[in-house]
Amino acid sequence: MASLKKSKSTLVSYTPAGWWAETWREGLFCGNGKIGANIFGGAAQEQILLNHSDLVWQGRISVVPDVSVKISQVRKLIDEGEYEQAREVMQKALIQKNFRPQPHTPLPLCVLKTKMTSDNAPKNYVRELNMATGEATVSYSDGSTRIDRALFVSRHDDTVVYEITKTGGRFIDCELSFDLMDKINCRAPNALSSMPEGVTARYERQFMSFAARNDDGTEFGAVARVTHNGGNMEPTDACIKITGATSVLICVKLFVNSGKEKEWSALKNALSTIKETYAQLLKKHSAIHSKLFSSVSVDLDSAADDKPTDELRPDGEKGQLSPVLATKLWNFGRYLLLSATSQTGKTFNPYGLWNGSYKPVGAWVNYVGEMQSVYQSALAGDLASFLEPVFNFWQANFGDLRDNAIRLFGVRGAFLPPVTTVSSGRLGLVDAREVYFTGCAGWLAALYYRYYEFTKDQKFLKNTAFPLMREAAEFYLNLMSSGADGSVTLNPSFVPSCGRQNELGRNANGDFAVFRSLLKNLLKISSEVRADEKDVERWRDALEKLPSEFTDSEGLLRDFKMRATDFSGESTYSLFSAFASTDVDFLCSEETLRSFTATVKKRLAESRDSQTAMGMSSLAAVCARLGLKQQASDALHNLTAGCMLNNLVFSESDWRSMGRCGYKVWPQLMLSANIAFSGVVQEMLLYSKEGVLKVLPCLPSNWKNLEVKGLAAAGGLTVNMNLSSKSRLLNLEIKASKSASFDLYLPNETKKLKKSNVATSLDDGDLFKSIKNINLSAGKAATFVFLMN
Numbered sequence: 001m002a003s004l005k006k007s008k009s010t011l012v013s014y015t016p017a018g019w020w021a022e023t024w025r026e027g028l029f030c031g032n033g034k035i036g037a038n039i040f041g042g043a044a045q046e047q048i049l050l051n052h053s054d055l056v057w058q059g060r061i062s063v064v065p066d067v068s069v070k071i072s073q074v075r076k077l078i079d080e081g082e083y084e085q086a087r088e089v090m091q092k093a094l095i096q097k098n099f100r101p102q103p104h105t106p107l108p109l110c111v112l113k114t115k116m117t118s119d120n121a122p123k124n125y126v127r128e129l130n131m132a133t134g135e136a137t138v139s140y141s142d143g144s145t146r147i148d149r150a151l152f153v154s155r156h157d158d159t160v161v162y163e164i165t166k167t168g169g170r171f172i173d174c175e176l177s178f179d180l181m182d183k184i185n186c187r188a189p190n191a192l193s194s195m196p197e198g199v200t201a202r203y204e205r206q207f208m209s210f211a212a213r214n215d216d217g218t219e220f221g222a223v224a225r226v227t228h229n230g231g232n233m234e235p236t237d238a239c240i241k242i243t244g245a246t247s248v249l250i251c252v253k254l255f256v257n258s259g260k261e262k263e264w265s266a267l268k269n270a271l272s273t274i275k276e277t278y279a280q281l282l283k284k285h286s287a288i289h290s291k292l293f294s295s296v297s298v299d300l301d302s303a304a305d306d307k308p309t310d311e312l313r314p315d316g317e318k319g320q321l322s323p324v325l326a327t328k329l330w331n332f333g334r335y336l337l338l339s340a341t342s343q344t345g346k347t348f349n350p351y352g353l354w355n356g357s358y359k360p361v362g363a364w365v366n367y368v369g370e371m372q373s374v375y376q377s378a379l380a381g382d383l384a385s386f387l388e389p390v391f392n393f394w395q396a397n398f399g400d401l402r403d404n405a406i407r408l409f410g411v412r413g414a415f416l417p418p419v420t421t422v423s424s425g426r427l428g429l430v431d432a433r434e435v436y437f438t439g440c441a442g443w444l445a446a447l448y449y450r451y452y453e454f455t456k457d458q459k460f461l462k463n464t465a466f467p468l469m470r471e472a473a474e475f476y477l478n479l480m481s482s483g484a485d486g487s488v489t490l491n492p493s494f495v496p497s498c499g500r501q502n503e504l505g506r507n508a509n510g511d512f513a514v515f516r517s518l519l520k521n522l523l524k525i526s527s528e529v530r531a532d533e534k535d536v537e538r539w540r541d542a543l544e545k546l547p548s549e550f551t552d553s554e555g556l557l558r559d560f561k562m563r564a565t566d567f568s569g570e571s572t573y574s575l576f577s578a579f580a581s582t583d584v585d586f587l588c589s590e591e592t593l594r595s596f597t598a599t600v601k602k603r604l605a606e607s608r609d610s611q612t613a614m615g616m617s618s619l620a621a622v623c624a625r626l627g628l629k630q631q632a633s634d635a636l637h638n639l640t641a642g643c644m645l646n647n648l649v650f651s652e653s654d655w656r657s658m659g660r661c662g663y664k665v666w667p668q669l670m671l672s673a674n675i676a677f678s679g680v681v682q683e684m685l686l687y688s689k690e691g692v693l694k695v696l697p698c699l700p701s702n703w704k705n706l707e708v709k710g711l712a713a714a715g716g717l718t719v720n721m722n723l724s725s726k727s728r729l730l731n732l733e734i735k736a737s738k739s740a741s742f743d744l745y746l747p748n749e750t751k752k753l754k755k756s757n758v759a760t761s762l763d764d765g766d767l768f769k770s771i772k773n774i775n776l777s778a779g780k781a782a783t784f785v786f787l788m789n
Contacts, residue, residue, distance in 0.1 A: 008299060008324070009331045011129040011648065012308040016041035016138075018646060021184045024049050024356030025669060026647045028129045028136040032153040032285075033342025035254055036353025037160050039151060043122035043140045046114040046149060049181065050160060050222060051106065051353045053346045055256040057215050058193070058359070059104025061421045064403060065097040068410030074436075075491045083504045086492070087432040090408065094430045103364040103419055103428035106355040107196070108181040109254060110210050110222050114149070114164070115239075117173035118142045131335040132293050133286040145170035153339075156284040159271075160252040163278040164245075171231060172248055177201070177239040178210035178222060186358045189666045193359035196220075200260065203235040207268055211260035220256040223267035225274070249278055292338050295382045296710035298681065300327045303705040303725070313646055317658075321637040323703050326681060329640065332648050333678030334381055336671050337374065343388045348374050350652075352671045361668040362652070364428065367440040368418045368496050369572075370614050370672050372447045372580060373621070377679025379454045380686065382712045387451055391464050394444070398467070400425030401441060405475050408435060413475025414468065416441035418496070436494040436504055438479065439573070441472035442514035446581050449521045453690055453714040456738055458528070466529045469522055476515045477542060488545050490515075495559045497615065498569035507561035509550050510573030517581040519543040549574075549595065557599040567606040570662065572618040575600060579621040582689040586627060586697065586745070586768070597626050604631060610662045613643045613650045613673035617680060624683040624698045632684060633700040636677065643673065650674050685721075688713035694745035695721060695732060715740045723788070729754070730786040736776035744771045746786065755785040762786075 017026035017040045027038040027049065038049035070093045077086035122140040129136045135152040145168030153160050166172050178201050186193040198213030200221075211221030226233065231244030242248055251274055255263035274281070301323035307315070312325045340352035347365050355363060365371050371390075378386045394401075401414035404426065408415060418437055419428035427434055448465040451457075481489050491506035519539045526536045550558040552565070557574040559565045565574075577583040578596050586593075600622045611619070616639040623632035642660030643650045651667040654660060684698040685708055693713055704725035711719045716737040723730045730750070746762070746769040753762040759771045759782075774782055 007132060008306050008327050009131045009293070010306075011131070011328070011332070013127050013310050013646070014125060014308060015310060015646070016043070016125070016127065022356060023047070024181075024185075024354065025649065026645050027354065028127060028647065029336065029339065029352065029354045030129075030134055030136050030151060030153045031339035031353045032134075032155040032158065033339065033345040035153050035158065035160060036340070037136075037151055037153050038354040038356065039127075039136045039138065041127045041138050043125060043138070044116055044118065046116070046138065048112040048114075048151065048162070049354065049356050050109050050112060050252065050254060051355065052109055052220070052254050052256045053341075053353060055107045055109055055214070055220050056104035056422055057107040058102065059422055060100065060102040061424060061426065062099050062101050064407045064426050065094065065099050066407040067093040067097065068407055071409050078491055078504065078506055083501070087504055090435040091430050091432065094435075099427075099430065101421060101426065101428055101430065104422040105360050105363040106349070106351060107214065107220075108185070108356050108358065109220055109256070110212070111179050111181055112162070112222075112224065112250070112252065113177045113179060115175040116147070119170060131331050132290050133282070134289045134339060135282060135286070142170050144168050147172070150278070152282055152285055154281060154285040155288040157274065157281065158253070159274070159281075160254075161278060161281050161285075162250040162252070164248040166246060171243070172245040173243045174248065175239040175241050176208060176224070176226060176250065177203070178208055178224070180212060181356050181358070185356055188357070188359040188361060191359060195358060203237070203240050205233060205235055207271075208240055209260070209264045211264070214257075218257045219260045219263075220254075220258075221260055221263065222252055222254045223264055223271060224250050224252040225268070225271035226250050292383070293335060296334070296712075297707070298327060298330050298685070299707040300324075300330075300681075300703045301705050302707040302722075309646065309648055312648070313644065317641045320702065321633055321640060325640065326636065326703075329648060329674065330678045330681045333377070333674040333676070334383075337378060337381075337386065337675050338383060340671070341386060341389060343385045345389050347371065347389050347393060348672070348675070350668065350670050350672045355669075361666070363668070364419050364422070366418060366672075367416055367420075367444060368433070368437060369443060369580060369618065372443050373614070373617065373676040373679060374672050375447055376450060376580075377675050377682060379450055380682040380712050381678065382710055382718075384451060384455055384712070391460075394425070394468065395464065397425035401471065409475075409479060411475060411478035413473070413478055414441045414471035415475055416444060432504060433494065433496055436492045437496055438475070438490075438492075438494065439511055439514045441468070441475065442518045443576075443580060445469045445472045445518055446514070446521070452525075454712055454716070456716055461525060462529050466525065466531075469518060470531075470535070473515070473518050473522055473539060476518070477538060480542070482545065486545060488547070493560070495571050495573050498559055498571035498573075499566060502559065502563070502566055502569065505560045505563060507550070508573065509557055509559060509561070510576045512546055513549070513574070513576040513581070513583070516543065516546050517577065517583050519546070520583065549592075551595055555595050555598055556602055557595060567602045568610060569607060570610050570612055570615045572603065572615055572622070575603075575618070575622045578625045579618055585625055585687065585689070586694065587692070593626065596622070597628065600626065600628070601631060604635060608638060608661065609659060611638075612652050612662055613639055613670045614676060616642075616661055617673050617676035620680045621676070621683060624680055625687065627698050629698050629700050632680070632698050636680060639673065639677065643667075643670070648674070650677070682711060686711050686713060686719055688715070688717070690714050691742050692745070693717065693719075693734070693742050695719070696723075696730075696747045699747060715742060717742070728788045730788050732784040732786065733781055734776070735781040736778060738778050739776065741773065741775045744774055746770065747788075749789045751787045751789050753784065754787050756783060758782040759784070
């Protein structure tokens with residue numbers, strides 16, 4: 001049995017994946033950023049789903065036609081209050097020009113099957129995922145013999161490495177084979193998918209080869225090399241049979257977008273060069289993986305014992321979020337990001353590398369905050385280099401954003417649709433949200449600016465961030481119109497996820513928040529990038545004209561300037577400034593903070609039954625920013641209690657209809673919410689922006705014994721801290737990788753400064769407890785010991 005003294009970075013379960021038919025949803029996930037393995041965990045018949053980040057299908061890419069002549073009609077209908085008619089104008093115009101794009105979705109590559117022969121029913125079953133090494137194991141007893149199966153996806157060798165061993169008198173008898181995912185996975189809520197054709201499997205001594213044909217005519221597949229100690233190996237037409245072995249080692253390589261004969265030969269040769277044992281291969285892999293995973297560590301209750309996930313799941317449904325579960329989920333979100341993508345991989349999608357459906361719902365990158373939230377968590381998590389796939393993709397496809405702006409709106413600048421095709425920046429869909437929501441490019445620009453705040457990478461700022469920021473601003477400047485009284489109007493304006501009748505209009509609070517943040521950031525960097533003075537003057541003039549947040553008579557943020565807001569909807573767009581940018585934080589005016597606080601509380605109270613996992617994580621992020629400890633904890637609790645599966649993966653919504661999140665009978669997986677959860681925890685522990693560092697800004701009462709190492713902060717800072725409930729001492733260390741100057745803010749529970757190498761006293765002001773004007777040279781650290789109440 002697995003010991004519960006293991007690290008909290010290990011998932012331990014005494015049950016296999018349990019989701020009926022779609023067992024892949026509750027598997028153990030391994031990956032190296034390009035290749036994914038999803039282990040279902042059956043003792044008698046193991047199934048391991050293998051995927052590749054480059055394998056997609058059922059997509060359609062088209063050149064966006066010019067329908068900009070229709071935008072004046074859209075504006076007129078919106079001005080007249082004919083929102084439903086306005087919704088359909090652009091969609092009909094695009095379809096009339098035969099523009100029917102379809103975003104590609106991930107295609108499951110194959111399943112590696114292991115049929116075990118046993119003398120007894122399995123007992124003492126346990127499966128584990130060691131997130132620090134990326135290794136998954138399944139173990140059980142067959143009588144007096146212990147059977148162990150272990151797997152990882154090597155970062156060093158781009159190979160799936162799988163071993164079966166035994167301890168005891170019973171030898172290993174098994175059958176190994178390849179197949180497609182079962183046809184039950186062709187189901188979707190509103191359709192059935194086809195399956196790949198041209199399936200071929202070949203079994204030889206030491207090698208298994210598999211291939212199938214994609215819908216573009218190319219082939220994909222796998223080759224496995226099978227070696228064993230003791231016993232015999234016999235290839236048949238349907239499998240490789242192993243009898244009487246003491247151990248079996250299977251090494252698998254995948255191929256996509258090619259031809260089977262060429263790839264089978266090449267992969268056999270490559271696999272034949274692997275001479276190391278499982279342990280030796282794991283050592284090479286884990287040296288890379290562990291360095292990434294362990295660069296930051298968080299334990300929200302270092303005094304508490306670990307628990308298996310079978311117990312954490314019921315814990316998540318109790319009255320509050322336990323620090324043990326929150327710690328485990330923080331680790332898991334971090335693990336998913338660095339396993340599903342890499343510095344040279346693809347942009348993260350909601351299913352990661354572990355999709356088992358032939359027609360997965362919503363399995364594409366979503367730029368309405370979802371993608372940005374994923375990568376924003378990477379910054380504080382010391383994984384800034386994992387944003388490289390995002391930067392590289394938009395560097396290569398930047399021209400599409402300009403084309404979108406001209407052909408849809410008839411203006412210069414950059415328009416990023418919420419969903420694009422897999423290999424371009426063009427429209428991926430043609431519904432109202434995809435055409436009318438204008439905030440994506442500015443939202444992406446906010447992420448670019450945050451990356452610069454954390455890294456201070458001047459080359460990135462000038463060559464990558466500034467061009468996008470400038471073009472996103474140019475789009476808004478040209479879309480915006482000015483009245484005789486100096487007021488400005490954004491028409492069309494769109495608020496996602498607030499109900500079909502309420503989404504389209506003019507002057508959305510969120511749009512102005514995105515534009516305001518964009519202009520502020522451009523003005524901050526204008527001298528560093530040597531921006532044109534005429535542009536700087538335009539940005540400054542536009543910023544002065546932008547209205548402040550629109551509020552109703554109760555001080556609540558409206559979705560639109562002149563329309564009543566339905567707070568029961570999922571949308572969090574009006575709160576943009578308090579979670580996607582740093583425009584709203586504890587340093588703002590009391591009036592601003594009251595407005596945002598009242599609004600997020602209203603949203604939490606009234607929108608619970610319609611919230612998705614991503615929406616709830618966004619509300620939690622707002623609460624973290626505003627220091628609303630109980631509300632932040634409650635929002636994370638609703639997320640875990642409503643959307644968490646037995647393997648800690650989040651679904652999009654609550655399929656059981658428990659009233660903690662919105663209900664869907666067939667929710668998609670939403671691994672983006674797992675990563676966003678990690679980001680919220682990080683912001684509850686540490687908030688930073690240029691020149692400002694606040695520690696423990698939103699610490700729930702049951703997070704009493706903290707151990708935090710390596711959290712990254714703006715300005716190239718790294719923060720380590722520990723808090724003891726027994727001594728009530730907060731030990732804090734802040735390291736600078738570059739010269740840094742900042743003000744340090746402490747929680748209100750801070751009683752006094754006991755010791756420091758850079759300060760002698762704590763400023764106990766009316767509003768904040770702080771230490772101002774801390775200056776660190778590169779490579780130096782500031783240390784503090786505070787006594788807490």
